[in-house]
Amino acid sequence: MTKNLRVKSSEYIDETNRISFKFNGKTYHGFKGDTLASALLANDVHLVGRSFKYHRPRGIMTSGSEEPNAIVQVNPDTNRTEPNVRATEIEIYEGLEASSQNCWPSVEFDIGGINNFLSPFFPAGFYYKTFMWPASFWKKYEFFIRHSAGLGKSPTSIDPDIYDHRNIHCDVLVVGAGISGILAAKNAAKNNFKTLLVDEKNELGGLTIFENNEFNKIDNKTPSEWLKKEIEELKNIKNLEIKTRTSVAAYHQYNYLLARENLTDHLEAKDKTNKIRQRLLKIRAKKVILATGAIERPLIFNNNDRPGIMLSSAIKKYSEFYGVACGSKNVFFTNNDSAYESAMSLYNKGINVEAIIDIREQSESKIVKKVKEAGIKIYWSHSIVDTTGYKRLNSVSIKKLSNDGTSVTGSKISISCDCLGVAGGWTPAVHLYTQSGSKLKFDEEKKVFLPNQNTSEQISVGSCGGDFKIDEIIKNLNQKLKDTLNINETDLDSIKVEIDQENSKRNIWLLPSDKPLGKTKPFVDYQNDATAKDIKLALREGFRSIEHVKRYTTTGMGTDQGKLGNMHALGIIADTAGVKMGELGTTTFRPPYTPLTFGTIVGRNVGKFFDIFRRTPMNDWHVENKAEFENVGQWKRAWYYPINGETMHQAVQRESKAARESAGILDASTLGKIDIQGSDASEFLNRVYTNAWSKLAIGKCRYGLMLNEDGMVYDDGVTTRLGENHYIMTTTTGGAANVLGKLEDYLQTEWPELDVYLTSVTDHYATASLCGPNSKKILKKIIPDLDLSDESFPHMSFKEAKIGNVQCRIMRISFTGEHSYEINVQASYGKDLWEKCMEAGQEFNITPYGTETMHLLRAEKGFIIVGQDTDGTMTPIDLQMDWIVSKKKYDFIGKRSLYRSDTMREDRKQLVGLLTDDPNIILEEGAQIVSKLNQNPVEMLGHVTSSYFSPNLKKSIALAVVRGGKDMMGKKLFVPMENKNINVTVANPVFYDEKNERLNA
């Protein structure tokens, strides 16, 4: 029977709604409204995990998203499992299962716990120093490290949930719904600003909602009572949207914020189905009001990490908000008055408070007096020097603190306890503020980093802005709201606040023990097991930059990003190195503030929506005819059309033969098409292509090569002159968008005087490329009245025609070396055109072929494919395409670069043909080429760029780039492969029909 530590009914806990859940396989009960942490604490379970390095038992430390220890695996072994979730943020539901991470075989008996006893051998940088030597041993070390370390397990099956993204534009975004956020949102909305208020928790009110220190009053009510009334009023305000369970993950420049809205994580499995689990909100706000509050600091003392040691404010929240006592014998350890509020909160509910240990000499506040009156023992000027209890705290020992706070004196007093609340002051949650690019400044008096220089329209209000007392909060919030919203009056003008007197504080970053530092374990980063000793060691070893110390000691590098301990790390570095904290600065707080699921990040872009793809108008035909597809750019292109169980090789051989022997047809719709018009269109083409365009007659086509300004080949394609001032340019499939972008760039920025207009018409046309010796007869059948004679319609010319009533553009151009036509029709007629060609071609055994056969056929002709035979380092001269580079033109893009000393080198890699001595061996594309085999290191001459078995030549052919290849015609080279060296001979890259006789066949 587990203990029940419920102390009173709480309005946030529904005791009529009992919920059962499992933790580490054992069933427990909690109530609707509980978090996993509060429900476990109510069952007296503190031990929830093991630390990362030493595998020390660890308990729940906080009540919020800053939790470093209580991170669990939710719903283990299901497809909804999620690692590294903070127990303090999980709302329990019927059927919830969770388990500890980082322990094996169980959290109660963890074999890695031996690391704790070996810890003198695990100092900072241990992994860097030890496992790196000898280098060959790393694989062995890695096996053990990977098995004993690791935080949680990722799911192994597909995530069943739906995730979503939403864009939000608002006038005012308020982050955090504590007292400051609520008042800010209320006043913004009332003044007609479209306002969004978000909070990571499921209830509004922040810390103030359970603030009932009787000496603090707002309008004569306790802050808690008063705030409840304010929250009630929010419901009736227009212009205000409130989102709870919504955590801002990132705050980017220009007030662009990403937030994760949690919609179903708190629901039972049956209610999660078919609902959006989490939604990523992409918020662009005109003004941002950060009201992110403050995180209570622990104190750094020897063995400060045992289960049962918690933040004082968390103990108070568990008691007031969840109605749970975290211990039955409570002790507090503090440097300010807030622990006294927590002590009174417990005392008022009849929970035993043994003592308060205060490092200050005294405090005169009313709440301290109240504690004294209650008879709770206070040890002034004392510090905890050690704690005991392996899996649960059972005592603390204290000693008198010296005046300068650097040592302890006197005799040791031991106090028996099962729960210790530590209160080290408050750290403003400035994480989002700094993410926005804004700069912090250190406040020496308050010992906090505060917002200083804002880079966007934003304010930080409440405790994240450095105001910790309610009177200061209200006063400064009021002024900031008036300034930022440009309004004259607010609801806050008439609020009357009474508060307890000055809250004094004594700040000591690292508390002394009666043992030397080397013998103690004062943890600074709980999740990564970094101690004060590690930080000092890093400094001794010469690290100075805070970013370096962080990486060397791993302080602040856990999933919690060191929300609790970072300030202490800075303080210890500053004290040790003798520098001011303001000069030291902080480490960078990076998004996300709390971890995000991958699902939230990708949203709906999963499965078939992972990437956009484009399909041609003939696509259905290809699918019906069992084509295999390949991705080219974003297009799905027919790759080959296997019949009767053919392999790809067999299909391609058949298609390639058919295209040369009778007729083939290719879907060329994906080629980029740019419509170019304007009185300077010819001049424009002269400037962007390497060859001359002014004399191209209307109705003629010309192949063009486009370079970058550095002289390297960028794209190629055929351009047709449709009219005096009208051209249609084709580009490679993958290059279409970039070519258009580049042309626009020159037109708008370098040559704005040219009268030229560019329009992308790629999607407007469907293109069927009909090729082979029978292509003419097929076209004649489709368009009987079109004169197809070589005189009327020669190679490299164009005609407009009609197929039935459908207008079409026909270019007699060829990428295969065969007599061929490219027929373009309005995209919506594409499939119809294709079917007509197939029908007319049936008697000629017309064979549809895909991109693979296209590649093979053009390789037989030695035609390059930009991006396959070129890689951004090839000039037209390197490609042996000198013929296309105009010597007469004064200028074109890239011309000057062709005369740079480097591009004119004779020993550049040049495009050549390669023939294998054994005609049946097909080279691998990408294979390296050498001239000497027994050389070390071997000199690489180049590589194979295209390689096929040519069915028309009945031998293997390849294109390659080879250093100085131009002058190597007939030279014997080698392609060394894993098990053999292949003998090759450099050849003319035009393997087939060198005289181009087939174009007119």
Next chain:
Amino acid sequence: MFLINCPYCGERDQQEFKAGGEAHIERPKQPTELSDDEWAEYLFMRKNIKGVQFERWNHAHGCRKWFNMVRDTSNDEIKAIYKMGEKPPAQ
């Protein structure tokens, strides 16, 4: 994520835009007259300033227009935006 005020369309999210490098580097009118070094200066050398930098941007997924931006690269503050061909604002 910047909010960029396209001079033709108004304020749009950064993801609609493409950065185009340093501005006001004019393509030489007579490239053939230049030495290799002079051409290399135009072709390869860019300042990449930490601080106020003049840049070209393109509203690639919008009006497709190019324009100039003055941006402080140290904090990404956009100080000015002006059309191609317009004079940069006085500093």
